[in-house]
Amino acid sequence: MKPSIPKGTRDFSPVEMSRRNYIFDTIRSVFGLFGYRQIETPSMENLSTLMGKYGEEGDKLLFKIQNSGDYMSGLTDEELLSRNSLHLASKFCEKGLRYDLTVPFARFVVMHREELQFPFKRFQIQPVWRADRPQKGRYREFYQCDADVVGSDSLLYEIELVQMMDMVFSRFGIRVAIKLNNRKILAGIAEAIGQADKMVDITVAIDKLDKIGLDGVNAELADKGLPQEAIDKLQPIIRLEGSNSQKLDTIEKVLSGSETGLKGVEECRFILDGAEKLGMKNRLELDLTLARGLNYYTGAIFEVKALDVEIGSISGGGRYDNLTGIFGMPGVSGVGISFGADRIYDVLNQLDLYPKETEGGVKILFLNLGKDEAAFSMSAVMELRREGIAAELYPDEAKMKKQMSYANAGNVPFVGIVGSNELAEGKVTVKNMETGEQNLLAIPELKELLG
Amino acid sequence: MKPSIPKGTRDFSPVEMSRRNYIFDTIRSVFGLFGYRQIETPSMENLSTLMGKYGEEGDKLLFKIQNSGDYMSGLTDEELLSRNSLHLASKFCEKGLRYDLTVPFARFVVMHREELQFPFKRFQIQPVWRADRPQKGRYREFYQCDADVVGSDSLLYEIELVQMMDMVFSRFGIRVAIKLNNRKILAGIAEAIGQADKMVDITVAIDKLDKIGLDGVNAELADKGLPQEAIDKLQPIIRLEGSNSQKLDTIEKVLSGSETGLKGVEECRFILDGAEKLGMKNRLELDLTLARGLNYYTGAIFEVKALDVEIGSISGGGRYDNLTGIFGMPGVSGVGISFGADRIYDVLNQLDLYPKETEGGVKILFLNLGKDEAAFSMSAVMELRREGIAAELYPDEAKMKKQMSYANAGNVPFVGIVGSNELAEGKVTVKNMETGEQNLLAIPELKELLG
Numbered sequence: 001m002k003p004s005i006p007k008g009t010r011d012f013s014p015v016e017m018s019r020r021n022y023i024f025d026t027i028r029s030v031f032g033l034f035g036y037r038q039i040e041t042p043s044m045e046n047l048s049t050l051m052g053k054y055g056e057e058g059d060k061l062l063f064k065i066q067n068s069g070d071y072m073s074g075l076t077d078e079e080l081l082s083r084n085s086l087h088l089a090s091k092f093c094e095k096g097l098r099y100d101l102t103v104p105f106a107r108f109v110v111m112h113r114e115e116l117q118f119p120f121k122r123f124q125i126q127p128v129w130r131a132d133r134p135q136k137g138r139y140r141e142f143y144q145c146d147a148d149v150v151g152s153d154s155l156l157y158e159i160e161l162v163q164m165m166d167m168v169f170s171r172f173g174i175r176v177a178i179k180l181n182n183r184k185i186l187a188g189i190a191e192a193i194g195q196a197d198k199m200v201d202i203t204v205a206i207d208k209l210d211k212i213g214l215d216g217v218n219a220e221l222a223d224k225g226l227p228q229e230a231i232d233k234l235q236p237i238i239r240l241e242g243s244n245s246q247k248l249d250t251i252e253k254v255l256s257g258s259e260t261g262l263k264g265v266e267e268c269r270f271i272l273d274g275a276e277k278l279g280m281k282n283r284l285e286l287d288l289t290l291a292r293g294l295n296y297y298t299g300a301i302f303e304v305k306a307l308d309v310e311i312g313s314i315s316g317g318g319r320y321d322n323l324t325g326i327f328g329m330p331g332v333s334g335v336g337i338s339f340g341a342d343r344i345y346d347v348l349n350q351l352d353l354y355p356k357e358t359e360g361g362v363k364i365l366f367l368n369l370g371k372d373e374a375a376f377s378m379s380a381v382m383e384l385r386r387e388g389i390a391a392e393l394y395p396d397e398a399k400m401k402k403q404m405s406y407a408n409a410g411n412v413p414f415v416g417i418v419g420s421n422e423l424a425e426g427k428v429t430v431k432n433m434e435t436g437e438q439n440l441l442a443i444p445e446l447k448e449l450l451g
Numbered sequence: 452m453k454p455s456i457p458k459g460t461r462d463f464s465p466v467e468m469s470r471r472n473y474i475f476d477t478i479r480s481v482f483g484l485f486g487y488r489q490i491e492t493p494s495m496e497n498l499s500t501l502m503g504k505y506g507e508e509g510d511k512l513l514f515k516i517q518n519s520g521d522y523m524s525g526l527t528d529e530e531l532l533s534r535n536s537l538h539l540a541s542k543f544c545e546k547g548l549r550y551d552l553t554v555p556f557a558r559f560v561v562m563h564r565e566e567l568q569f570p571f572k573r574f575q576i577q578p579v580w581r582a583d584r585p586q587k588g589r590y591r592e593f594y595q596c597d598a599d600v601v602g603s604d605s606l607l608y609e610i611e612l613v614q615m616m617d618m619v620f621s622r623f624g625i626r627v628a629i630k631l632n633n634r635k636i637l638a639g640i641a642e643a644i645g646q647a648d649k650m651v652d653i654t655v656a657i658d659k660l661d662k663i664g665l666d667g668v669n670a671e672l673a674d675k676g677l678p679q680e681a682i683d684k685l686q687p688i689i690r691l692e693g694s695n696s697q698k699l700d701t702i703e704k705v706l707s708g709s710e711t712g713l714k715g716v717e718e719c720r721f722i723l724d725g726a727e728k729l730g731m732k733n734r735l736e737l738d739l740t741l742a743r744g745l746n747y748y749t750g751a752i753f754e755v756k757a758l759d760v761e762i763g764s765i766s767g768g769g770r771y772d773n774l775t776g777i778f779g780m781p782g783v784s785g786v787g788i789s790f791g792a793d794r795i796y797d798v799l800n801q802l803d804l805y806p807k808e809t810e811g812g813v814k815i816l817f818l819n820l821g822k823d824e825a826a827f828s829m830s831a832v833m834e835l836r837r838e839g840i841a842a843e844l845y846p847d848e849a850k851m852k853k854q855m856s857y858a859n860a861g862n863v864p865f866v867g868i869v870g871s872n873e874l875a876e877g878k879v880t881v882k883n884m885e886t887g888e889q890n891l892l893a894i895p896e897l898k899e900l901l902g
Contacts, residue, residue, distance in 0.1 A: 003497075038465060042592055095457050278829060
């Protein structure tokens, strides 16, 4: 029997784990500096919690867990023979695997509302599962890293989240553009030109300016049923240029008739000004073509693009107004962002940005040259470990070549050699594996070298 | 709709997460010092990998995942109407959730044998799932923390693992007894008294000495079918007392006729001597009644008991000889240990041993006393964060009482107050929430206080 793993899932090797931990630890530590606190929710939720929250397609992509015991009992012959897999799944299964971190978070807030202090700032780094067709870069099990604050509509949180994305990517050394939009501006534009129901069409068309040019965009707008008058009014928006504040001034003029739109302009101005005043390492730009999850977000919309690698967005988020409404707790406004760990992993790999420490492994491997030598080495190894220095001893008196190839495979920076001479002197010959240099050191000197 | 979570599963609050992270981080860091490297495997494995590995009872306790798409196709009416839930599960489901970390690790070693360097030292900290009846302290989703080395039969690894358990629990501040036994000694005893097939009965009976006394143990042995002569020979073993080396001397005499048994004595002596010579913070004791997973272990057996709390074992492990044989890769010896995170959590709680830092949360909360004051505070907050000091600003100009109750609920050690005076001076009034003391500080002084 040749073992395998389910398609769309992955094993992570020690080197991959060191890199993934570097990503998660960096994000976790920034979340902590900003006062977000970690929670975890169970991998399995009741299907009643999950179903109907991700659209019809989402329901199909949920991994469902078969009830234990006699899951067939109580089913009529007719039901069984109907072979209606969706209906029967609801009989066979009561639980499903987490599909994202948002719905479990909403469920958490509602269940624990009495214990929580609002505004509640939480982060969550856990795997999610989707029965998607596996393909390059798309997995059936992958991690999400989300930070959200619920129970406040203060725009200070939008500023904070922009700062947080800025700090995360500057710690990684990834140059990014952080893009900002606002659902209220998009709604306002559609409203101001008398086409309130065409918001999505307008956003999608404007997004194509780079690809199809101004005439192409205008043709598409006409194609979607916009009258010429409305298209004329849109021209300053489509050809929006200049600094963030110049753009906002232009938009403000177009939106003078829309209360919602002007509110959106005001919010954007506050967030852009606030974030810039606090100092940004990365570019922050207003981008009206940003439309992720339009139906979900109600205010600010964020997205982060890497500047030096061709890849989709590596972080994003926004403000939503009714996260917990689905569980009977209305009126809770929230705002949050999410980091795409798998894409960040790829970007760091492509740009070769992992710090050297993420190679992991021990700092020194002692060779095993005999029983007494090994006993002495083992006590040196334990002394180093007690000082917080990762160290190990080769377990057998194997051939030198075999021991050295173990050291090389482990990328060990130093090798410790204790033969009869070293044993007599109570010292260790230390070989620097990069330079080849060898020195005879006493244990305290060794600690100093490696500490 | 009132949301809930599946029975036997748990949400973890921020405080619980801080404590759990403290446990996992401590264990992870000790694993790293000893040269064990982290891997992760998918939450779901093919059922063909899992089935038959945990006994008949285990097969029933596997959580099975329903195939996506039309999982009913290809089934005859007869099959469906048989309502044979076990048979049909094998048709409906190809995947199951990880039941432990050992079988996935064996599968990992076999699948990646060409890329791995042996001996391969790995650790793994991930959740596992079991469809057990939930009860106090037993969950359907819980974490395991395992460290194993495969591909070497060197006893130096047994010594290393004993040292590792010793270091983990001394870092936690939990006083423990680390117990050692050896399957070869148990087999040798049964063999030496001519009752090779009664090894388990003998071990179980001896284990009851404290509860039922010597007469009780002897009666039970007779009851199990041991002849009087064999029981007589067992007396020195049942009444085994003294230091580890005195015990080994006694056992050695009884086992003089059993090659296997003498090998076990020699192994124990090597491990006990070796570990003691390296220095132990906790008691290490030979305990012949230790019999965990008898059928699985082939050499050393470890178990750790907390001395100051009544609770089952909080760590354990041993040597096994054929972990990967089930996947067609025979002859790979290994030895490993596992830490029980949930029980360690309970022990640390009961003994109140969590370091103060695990309270988590920010070091300082700035109150929000107005627009300009908030802008100044926000830039102070960002300066602190850039220095690695967790800080936040209350998001709205709410009533003082509300803001202070938020600070109290978050266990914030300091509160920063910026009113019009502070704003004019460019300073912050800092209140120590424990002592009530207040000081007016410039930002660099504030960094020094909190850094």
